[in-house]
Amino acid sequence: MLSPLDVLSIETWMLLISVVVLIRFYIHKKWQFFKNRNIPHDQPSLLGLGSFIAFMGDPDAMVTYDLEHKQKYGPVFGVYFWLSPILVICDPEILKQIFIKEFSTFPNRQNKFLKVNGKEMNASLLSTTGDQWKRIRSTLTPTFSSAKLKAMMGIIEQCSDEASKSLKMVADTKGGRFDAKETFGRLSLDVICSAAFSANVHSQEGEETPKIVQMAKKAFDISFTNPVILLIIMFPWLETIFHKFDYSIFPRDMLNYFKSLTEVLIQKRRSGSSNLKQRVDLMQLMLNVKVSEEDVKNGATKGMTLNEIIGNSMIMMLAGYETTKSALVFLAYNLAAHKDVQEKLQQEIEETIKEHGGLTYDGINNMKYLTMCINESLRLYTPVARNARIAEKDITINGLNIPKGTEVQVPFYGMCHDDEYWDEPFEFKPERMEDMNKIDPMVYMPFGAGPRNCIGMRFALMEIKMAICKLLHEFDLDVCEDTPSAPLKVVFRDTIRAKDDISLKVIPRCNQ
Known part of the structure; x- marks a missing residue:
């Protein structure tokens, strides 16, 4: 029978044991972060990789985890993703400091997955930090002014008309039944490509799924079980190595497709083969202020490089597709499931059309009940489960010490379903949104808050308003026999989505 000393020398065994003890001591020390600060948290374990295994096994648990732990520990608690401490904060007063008053201390959303999105998308608003983010944000902001949005109104209405035309065909040939995710996904892609980039992709035409829709879906099929994602979460320094290998x-193939599409759109502007240079849209605004890499190195505070233009065009297409699609799916579902709300909204739509002679920019934005319905649907099915900020320096807020480098996560979904703030939080009740002054903006912020909120918020809301007004003007919405009952089960990927397919039905209105 072999003894340990027959395999390795006593010196080697002592060295191995010492290494194991040191590693265990290092892990133990890392896991004292919350204990040393008297912040409540679940006890981490080696087998659970901190508390990460619970999320890796069921990423959707995040939508319920935060609410359960807030009830268990209070508005501030900790969680370990392997060795990384995540500080979860649900206290509105502390969040106001983080998002607004102390924004200079918390300017960035994340410190991981910034350089493994592809060369172009690494230069997008979602991935950039510091002066680069400030320069790009200040360059893009004028695109979403009231005047620019008003100029895009006709394009959005045209795309919404195409959606109504498709649904009319569905009503005539398929009994009105349609797949909400597919229909609103195509509409969202048409709107963002047409209004922001003057690209007519015609994704709403035909039965077959267009390639651009297939590629857009691919962008959001990323799994948390991807080995590279797991490695970067566990060992953040590996991101630098993956970045070096691009x-x-x-x-x-998805990245190459959207990169090629963007390059074609840019080339059309340069060639002068069309009147696109006269168009007021996101693409032209970026090209008008294009700067060189050398300009940026010399300290340019405005403008974007060609690589940044391509990357931000790609992210605008993809982000505009997924988040707006989900918002429309959930809103249509809520209206179909609540006929009294739908009828009241239809009445407001008809009154607005009569008063303004159609669905105008001012008319839509003055529709109070429409806004209430959208806000309530965004609360009930919040687009993002969590958001985050990184502390750039040590800071103490309301007695809570947050060391430099700490990742603070804000549980949006949990806060929007917390009975401390909402009566019957899992019920669809638009009336609760009648007076937004009574609602804490740190509890309800579907588009984020502070200087780093969603830059496309007003564009997305305008698209949602136009699409739903066109739909309800021409049709009644109804559920099908197999439509899931409320509240919908949701899953967490990059955004919150309905877990099951949602089939709805359109019934042409008698006034049409």
Whole structure:
């Protein structure tokens, strides 16, 4: 029978044991972060990789985890993703400091997955930090002014008309039944490509799924079980190595497709082969202020490089597709399931059309009940489960010490379903949104808050308003026999989505 000393020398065994003890001591020390600060948290374990295994096994648990732990520990608690401490905060007063008053201390959303999105998308608003983010944000902001949005209104209405035309065909040939995710996904892609980039992709035409829709879906099929994602979460320093090899967590064919599409759109502007240069849209605004890499190195505070233009065009297409699609799906579902709300909204739509002679920019934005319905649907099915900020320096807020480098996460979904703030939080009740002054903006912020909120918020809301007004003007919405009952089960990927397919029905209105 072999003894340990027959395999390795006593010196080697002592060295191995010492290494194991040191590693265990290092892990133990890392896991004292919350204990040393008297912040309540679940006890981490080696087998659970801190508390990460619970999320890796069921990423959707995040939508319930935060609410359960807030009830268990209070508005501030901790969680370990392997060795990384995540500080979860649900206290509105502390959040106001983080998002607004102390924004200079918390300017960035994350410190991981910034350089593994593909060369171009690494230069997008979602991935950039510091002076680069400030320069890009200040360059893009004028695109979403009231005047620019008003100029895009006709394009959005045209795309919404195409959606209504498709649904009319569905009503005539398929009994009105349609797949909400597919229909609103195509509409969202048409709107963002047409209004922001003057690209007519015609994704709403025909039965077959267009390639652009297939590629857009691919962008959001990223799994948390991807080995590279797991490695970066566990060992953040590996991201630098993956970046050197130009690795992307997104499918390469998807990146190449949208990069090529953007380059074609840019080339059309340069060639002068069309009147696109006269168009007021996101693409032209970026090209008008294009600067060189050398300009940026010399300290340019305005403008974007060609690589940044391509990357931000890609992210605007993809982000505009997924989040707006989900918002429309959930809103249509809520209206179909609550006929009294739908009828009241239809009445407001008809009154607005009569008063303004159609669905105008001013008319839509003055529709109070429409806004209430959208806000309530965004609360009930919040687009993002969590958001985050990184502390750039040590800071103490309301007695809570947050060391430099700490990742603070804000549980949006949990806060929007917390009975401390909402009566019957899982019920669809638009009336609760009648007076937004009574609602804490740190509890309800579907588009984020502070200087780093969603830049496309007003564009997305305008698209949602126009689409739903066109739909309800021409049709009644109804559920099908197999439509899931409320509240819908949701899953967490990059955004919150309905877990099951949602089939709805359109019934042409008698006034049409």
